[in-house]
Amino acid sequence: MLNFKKVSLRRGTQVLFSETTFTIHKGQRVGLTGANGVGKSSLFAMIRGELQIDEGDFELPLNLEVAHVAQETPALTSTALDYVTDGDNELRQLQQKLRLAEQADNGLEQAKIHESLGHIEGYTAEIRASRLMSGLGFTKAQQQNAVNSFSGGWRMRLNLAQALMCRSDILLLDEPTNHLDLDTVIWLQDWLLKYTGTLLLVSHDRDFLDTITTNIVHIEQKQATIYSGNYSAFERMRAEKLAQQQSAYEKQQREIVHIQSFITRFKAKASKAKQAQSRVKSLEKMEIIAQAHVDSPFTFSFPTPEKLPNPLLKIEKATLGYDKTIILNNISLSIAPGDRLGLLGSNGAGKSTLIKVLAGDAPLLGGQLLDSEHLKIGYFAQHQLEQLHLDESPLWHLQQLDKQTTEKELRNFLGGFDFKGDKVLDKVEPFSGGEKARLVLALLVYQNPNLLLLDEPTNHLDLEMRHALSVALQDYQGAMVVVSHDRHLLRSVTDQFLLVADGKLQPFDGDLDDYRLWLAAQKKAKENNNKANTVVVEKATNSLSRKELRQQEAMRRKRLKPLTDAVKKSEKAIEGYQQQQDDLKQLLANPTLYDENEKQQLKTLLAQKDTIDQSLLQAEEDWVHAEEQLALAE
Numbered sequence: 001m002l003n004f005k006k007v008s009l010r011r012g013t014q015v016l017f018s019e020t021t022f023t024i025h026k027g028q029r030v031g032l033t034g035a036n037g038v039g040k041s042s043l044f045a046m047i048r049g050e051l052q053i054d055e056g057d058f059e060l061p062l063n064l065e066v067a068h069v070a071q072e073t074p075a076l077t078s079t080a081l082d083y084v085t086d087g088d089n090e091l092r093q094l095q096q097k098l099r100l101a102e103q104a105d106n107g108l109e110q111a112k113i114h115e116s117l118g119h120i121e122g123y124t125a126e127i128r129a130s131r132l133m134s135g136l137g138f139t140k141a142q143q144q145n146a147v148n149s150f151s152g153g154w155r156m157r158l159n160l161a162q163a164l165m166c167r168s169d170i171l172l173l174d175e176p177t178n179h180l181d182l183d184t185v186i187w188l189q190d191w192l193l194k195y196t197g198t199l200l201l202v203s204h205d206r207d208f209l210d211t212i213t214t215n216i217v218h219i220e221q222k223q224a225t226i227y228s229g230n231y232s233a234f235e236r237m238r239a240e241k242l243a244q245q246q247s248a249y250e251k252q253q254r255e256i257v258h259i260q261s262f263i264t265r266f267k268a269k270a271s272k273a274k275q276a277q278s279r280v281k282s283l284e285k286m287e288i289i290a291q292a293h294v295d296s297p298f299t300f301s302f303p304t305p306e307k308l309p310n311p312l313l314k315i316e317k318a319t320l321g322y323d324k325t326i327i328l329n330n331i332s333l334s335i336a337p338g339d340r341l342g343l344l345g346s347n348g349a350g351k352s353t354l355i356k357v358l359a360g361d362a363p364l365l366g367g368q369l370l371d372s373e374h375l376k377i378g379y380f381a382q383h384q385l386e387q388l389h390l391d392e393s394p395l396w397h398l399q400q401l402d403k404q405t406t407e408k409e410l411r412n413f414l415g416g417f418d419f420k421g422d423k424v425l426d427k428v429e430p431f432s433g434g435e436k437a438r439l440v441l442a443l444l445v446y447q448n449p450n451l452l453l454l455d456e457p458t459n460h461l462d463l464e465m466r467h468a469l470s471v472a473l474q475d476y477q478g479a480m481v482v483v484s485h486d487r488h489l490l491r492s493v494t495d496q497f498l499l500v501a502d503g504k505l506q507p508f509d510g511d512l513d514d515y516r517l518w519l520a521a522q523k524k525a526k527e528n529n530n531k532a533n534t535v536v537v538e539k540a541t542n543s544l545s546r547k548e549l550r551q552q553e554a555m556r557r558k559r560l561k562p563l564t565d566a567v568k569k570s571e572k573a574i575e576g577y578q579q580q581q582d583d584l585k586q587l588l589a590n591p592t593l594y595d596e597n598e599k600q601q602l603k604t605l606l607a608q609k610d611t612i613d614q615s616l617l618q619a620e621e622d623w624v625h626a627e628e629q630l631a632l633a634e
Contacts, residue, residue: 002027010057015222018041022226029199031209036462040202044172067168073155076147083147084129087165091122107602123613132161134186137347153179171295174202181347182485186516204463207487298468300416302476305450308337309372312451312479318367320353327353331505339479341488344515345500351483355455378449381458385436388430394419394439416443433460452480487512570623577616584609
């Protein structure tokens with residue numbers, strides 16, 4: 001249980017919380033919401049003990065394991081798998097103690113440590129780490145690569161995997177989906193639903209929050225308020241609260257006007273002066289109810305495109321990829337005004353490659369790309385944030401697009417993206433990722449495109465800006481192609497999904513819930529491969545004789561025999577080692593074994609146990625590898 005009693009917290013001179021009280025109970029999955037800069041990350045730092053409260057009490061039970069995602073990744077030469085396994089702190093501590101006990105030749109201590117390792121499933125830790133990494137998109141080969149060989153986005157995935165590897169009581173996740181694709185977001189969502197500890201989550205992904213959270217802590221006006229239910233439930237409750245507050249405000253304003261009118265009319269009259277004076281005092285003492293600030297700071301829309309030719313863009317029998325690597329082959333796509341297409345598919349399947357080709361940022365390896373004479377593309381991708389001129393201001397960037405419009409008009413436009421006052425003249429360099437993304441979007445909107453190509457446009461954007469972008473895109477009159485891991489955005493602005501998978505581009509007949517089921521089916525495909533292939537063979541060979549079918553099946557069994565033998569061999573080895581483990585456990589449970597005169601026997605048995613444990617681990621890894629090879633061969 002995390003208990004906040006009248007907590008006040010400052011960062012420098014800024015007050016983040018003032019006399020805030022709320023409680024988070026064990027097992028709750030809590031989403032933290034609020035505008036950027038209100039103190040969500042500072043709250044995490046306080047829980048981790050990196051920030052001290054200024055006033056009040058914060059109670060956190062002792063000896064709880066708190067896990068969080070590191071923001072920096074050391075440039076290590078150790079493997080990614082080892083780095084993720086390091087997340088299990090207790091495992092690493094026990095392994096260190098075991099090394100010391102072995103050096104001291106302390107058999108009794110070794111036995112205790114081995115028992116503890118068994119209790120925490122320490123002998124299968126690498127398998128658990130490997131499964132986590134696989135879920136987050138790492139291949140078996142990548143798991144053996146050095147940590148320092150990965151790029152920034154993949155290093156963040158490593159840090160996330162390390163945090164999930166920790167057998168924590170409290171898990172703190174700050175924007176965990178920023179560097180993930182949609183498939184991985186869905187996997188992480190399912191993993192977190194099974195997490196048994198207490199989860200505190202900062203996210204600007206509405207669907208992610210809706211699915212996972214049991215409570216919402218909303219931070220605004222230096223107060224943190226806890227609500228029951230998920231994000232949608234919170235929005236409804238807050239809307240009702242603000243409506244009541246607005247109603248009370250308006251009622252009070254009417255009362256103020258009435259009192260002020262009485263004062264104005266009668267203050268000069270001696271007979272009414274006393275009554276008027278009492279109303280002045282009443283007005284002074286009245287606690288002014290703050291007007292509900294429900295309006296978003298973002299007010300923008302896409303203008304109607306000047307021309308909407310049909311089709312806008314067309315690719316025919318195209319081959320896409322890079323160098324000599326083919327990613328998509330023989331694909332065709334025609335984009336007409338009003339088309340609202342969402343691209344689905346796993347990381348690396350070719351979604352971004354397709355967007356780049358459509359935008360003219362990457363060449364075709366084959367086929368044709370035909371565009372209209374009046375095509376005007378608005379392209380958003382994360383790399384464009386890096387192309388901003390860091391020493392220049394938002395106003396300067398806009399002036400490069402339009403040197404004729406007055407500064408006042410450009411300022412008004414930028415104000416719709418919450419660049420106001422001196423902010424429009426500030427250098428871009430110190431801007432946050434969200435501010436840079438907003439500026440790139442502002443530049444895109446100003447150019448009035450008739451085809452939008454959006455590759456992960458919501459990364460770094462907060463909930464308010466995501467909502468404003470969704471509303472603006474809903475009214476957009478041109479065509480759009482969207483890649484996003486934000487399911488709420490995809491649901492809100494797209495009419496049709498295209499699936500990018502297995503080198504093909506084809507319509508996806510279903511919604512995002514169907515896509516989740518499709519992903520689950522793909523994961524089970526290896527397990528069901530035998531049945532699936534049997535069906536395919538039957539359909540393809542209806543005309544074959546029974547003799548020919550038996551011959552084909554015999555050839556298939558012969559081809560797969562080395563792989564099936566490897567699976568059976570691994571399974572038999574695992575059973576054997578597990579039996580040897582059980583036998584040794586019974587021997588090690590004998591109290592007389594720990595007498596001084598049995599020291600050598602104990603040492604021998606412990607050495608045997610260590611050898612068997614390592615052999616079992618290797619056998620399990622061999623079994624996993626053999627199963628994968630068999631599934632691929634089938």
